[in-house]
Amino acid sequence: MAGLLFGAIVLVALAVISFALDILAAGVAFLFGGLYTLASALSYLYTTRRGRFAVWAEELKRLDGDERLLDLGCGRGAVLLMAAGHLDKGRATGVDLWPSSGKQDQSRNGDATIRANAAAEGVEDRVELVAGDMRDLPFGDGAFDVVVSSLAVHNISDAEGRERAIREAHRVLRPGGLMLIADFRHTPAYEAALRGLGVVDVRRRDAGWRFWYGGPWFSTDILEARKPS
Template sequence: MRKRHGSYGFDAPWALAGLLFGALVLIGLAAISFAFDIIAAGIAFLLGALYTLASAASYLYTTRRGKFVVWDAELGRLKGDERLLDLGCGRGAVLLMAAGRLDRGHAAGIDLWRAKDQSGNAESTARANAEAEGVSDRVELVTGDLRDLPFDDGAFDVVVSSQAIHNIPDTGGREQAVREAYRVLRPGGLMLLADFQHTPAYEATLRALGVVDVRLRDAGWRFWYGGPWFATGIVEARK
């Protein structure tokens, strides 16, 4: 995996902050318990703090490195001349990695740029990252809703998304986003949807559309947001 030159922030920074705050609270409770000679409670609180710190470390690793390693492997199948769309591109972590492989192709990213989903999430940040990575000449950034993509049918050879579709709060909206992703994908094109929630539903939506070449698989420990209970699944499909 080549060195990254952009700044990609943290996924759902409030969640990471919550884990770190929880660990501090548990450490404080352990200290109080030991001070009052309540040894069993102190040990329990201390073990809870260590467990929470381990979850925070897993989360931090995934958001800063692990997801890049996973996506670098996934994008290794690109030939270099594809038209690729990244749904919910944020600061460009996946989008710009893909663009770096598309020396004869083009990459588009679409997002609503909400900071609660990713720290410092803004179109200007994604654009600055594209400049830093040296791929701005082959990248297009679009502000838009995943449920109503402003692209023609079959406009892209590849459609990807990383931890974005789950941010749509309702089931119907998420289904619509998957249907839109399918609509803008050309026949024979590749779809890769990575998420830690709702991936079985994404697969079901694609099967309801008549997609036969679709499967759900585990992205592995590098894409855990705190532990295996927040593991990322990848829906892979061919149109």
């Protein structure tokens, strides 16, 4: 976002200079570019601060309240804690590469932050945090009723690793369970991996403008699937 804002400032400055030099065509072009870049920055800011949470809030309304839910790559716990708020009789488990696991996740998240936030939200009794790699989950087959993930699987650098993560998500999901994966990359490959596992109740849909990171060219898809009973 900082890059977009800097770019907008530079383009507007060039527009002002061009108008001052009476180079109208260049001024109009720079001004249009600056406004366009500023709009992209505002879109990114909205999605980061509000939009993505609004989308997930709607997705999680379908929870009954007694599910065992797993959040893959839970990061700082935004989706995890939102889910926990719906689980008055259930439990939400978050898995990520915490520093204590000997590995490092992308944004240097820490489980202590999530625990503090869970306590502040009054859901600490419903939340469990586990250090682990989503390509090799430390859970038994069919351990969860719901598996969710938000902008995490794409952080795995290789296609084989991402497919392993999807296969693991499928493995730990109980028959008839729900999978919801939001990502802005590789979602067709996730869908193909699930179909290769025999999942036919699967669809990929656009999460809409609230999950744009700068504009429609950087939109987020939601992959929704039901494991065969």
